[in-house]
Amino acid sequence: MPSTTDSGAVIDWLLDSDPSIRWQVMRDLTDAPEPAWQAERSKVETEGWGARLLSYQDEDGQWAGGSFVPANFDPREWKEQGQPWTATCFSLTQLREFGLDPASDRARRTVESIGANSRWDEGGQPYWEGEVEECINGRTVADGAYFGVDVSSIVDRLVGERQADGGWNCxxxxxxxRSSFHSTINVLEGLLGYERATGGTPQTRQARRSGEEYLLKRSLFRRLGTGEPADERFLLFLHPNRWRYDVLRALDYFRSSAMVTGADPDPRLGEAINHLRSRRLEDGTWPLDWSLPGRAWFDVNDGPGKPSRWVTLRAMRVLRWWERYGESGLQV
Structure with a gap:
C-alpha cells in the first residue's frame, strides 16, 4: 500500500498486483507500448486470478453447472446468504474484466462450449441467444461481443426494449x-461492446445515445423530478459490480465510450467527477465501500473500508481522461 500521495507510488502499488490489473495500468495509466501490455495481458490465462477462475470451469465449458445460478441451486441460499455469483454468466463477465485474450485458444473453446452446452435457467434458450431480462442480456452482449460471438439478435431485442425516457428496466x-440506472448501465456496456466489435448500426448507436442521455440528465445519480440522489449507494464504490450501478462504473463507461467515438467529456459528468475526487484517500488510493454478499469463487479486493486496486485503477483512468481534455471539453 502506498505511503504517499505521489501518483507514481500509487501506480507502483497497482503494478505490484495481479496480471489482470497490471496490464490495464500499463495501457491506461503509463502509456506502455502495446507489445508490452499485451505481453502482460497474456498472463491472465496462466497466472493469478484469471488462471484461478479458469481452473473452476466445468468440462462442458460452464461454471458451477449453470448459466445464471449454480446447479442444484436452493432459493433459500439467495434469501439467507445472498445471490450466488459462481455460475457461467458472472464468471464470463469477470474474465472479460480481467482481460482474458479473446483470441486465445482457451477463450475460443470456452465460448464454443458454452454455446453448445449452456441453457438459460429461465426458459432453456441457448446461452448466446440471450435470456429475457435486460440486465442479463446487456451483460451477455458485452461478453459475447468481447469474445467474438455474434450477439446481434440480442442487440436487436434490446434496441426494441427501450423505455420512453431513453433507458432500460428489467x-x-x-x-x-420507467428506466432503471442498474438496467441502463448493463445495456449501455453491452451496446458499447457491440459497437466496438462491429461498428454497430444507426439503430444501436441511437439507442446508446438515448441511454447515455438518461444518465446525463440525472448527473449520473439524481432523480430527475426532485434532484435528490436516486439511491445513496450510487455514490459508494462497489466491486465487483455484477449487475449493480454506481457512479464510478458509469464514469468508466463514459470514458470507454469516448475511446470508441472520440467524443469530448460531457460537462454534465462534472458533479460525479467532483464526488470521485472527494473520495480519494490521503495516500492517493480509493476505498472499496461495500461488496455484495453471496457465494463467489474468491475475493479480488481486501475488504470494504480498505484501499482497492480495482476501484483505484478505474478512478485514476477516469480522472486521467477527464483532466486530459479539461472540464470544458477542450484539450489542455
Whole structure:
C-alpha cells in the first residue's frame, strides 16, 4: 500500500498486483507500448486470478453447472446468504474484466462450449441467444461481443426494449414504464461492446445515445423530478459490480465510450467527477465501500473500508481522461 500521495507510488502499488490489473495500468495509466501490455495481458490465462477462475470451469465449458445460478441451486441460499455469483454468466463477465485474450485458444473453446452446452435457467434458450431480462442480456452482449460471438439478435431485442425516457428496466415485462440506472448501465456496456466489435448500426448507436442521455440528465445519480440522489449507494464504490450501478462504473463507461467515438467529456459528468475526487484517500488510493454478499469463487479486493486496486485503477483512468481534455471539453 502506498505511503504517499505521489501518483507514481500509487501506480507502483497497482503494478505490484495481479496480471489482470497490471496490464490495464500499463495501457491506461503509463502509456506502455502495446507489445508490452499485451505481453502482460497474456498472463491472465496462466497466472493469478484469471488462471484461478479458469481452473473452476466445468468440462462442458460452464461454471458451477449453470448459466445464471449454480446447479442444484436452493432459493433459500439467495434469501439467507445472498445471490450466488459462481455460475457461467458472472464468471464470463469477470474474465472479460480481467482481460482474458479473446483470441486465445482457451477463450475460443470456452465460448464454443458454452454455446453448445449452456441453457438459460429461465426458459432453456441457448446461452448466446440471450435470456429475457435486460440486465442479463446487456451483460451477455458485452461478453459475447468481447469474445467474438455474434450477439446481434440480442442487440436487436434490446434496441426494441427501450423505455420512453431513453433507458432500460428489467421490470419492463412486469409493467414498469420507467428506466432503471442498474438496467441502463448493463445495456449501455453491452451496446458499447457491440459497437466496438462491429461498428454497430444507426439503430444501436441511437439507442446508446438515448441511454447515455438518461444518465446525463440525472448527473449520473439524481432523480430527475426532485434532484435528490436516486439511491445513496450510487455514490459508494462497489466491486465487483455484477449487475449493480454506481457512479464510478458509469464514469468508466463514459470514458470507454469516448475511446470508441472520440467524443469530448460531457460537462454534465462534472458533479460525479467532483464526488470521485472527494473520495480519494490521503495516500492517493480509493476505498472499496461495500461488496455484495453471496457465494463467489474468491475475493479480488481486501475488504470494504480498505484501499482497492480495482476501484483505484478505474478512478485514476477516469480522472486521467477527464483532466486530459479539461472540464470544458477542450484539450489542455
Amino acid at each position: 421490470e419492463r415485462a412486469n409493467g414498469s414504464v
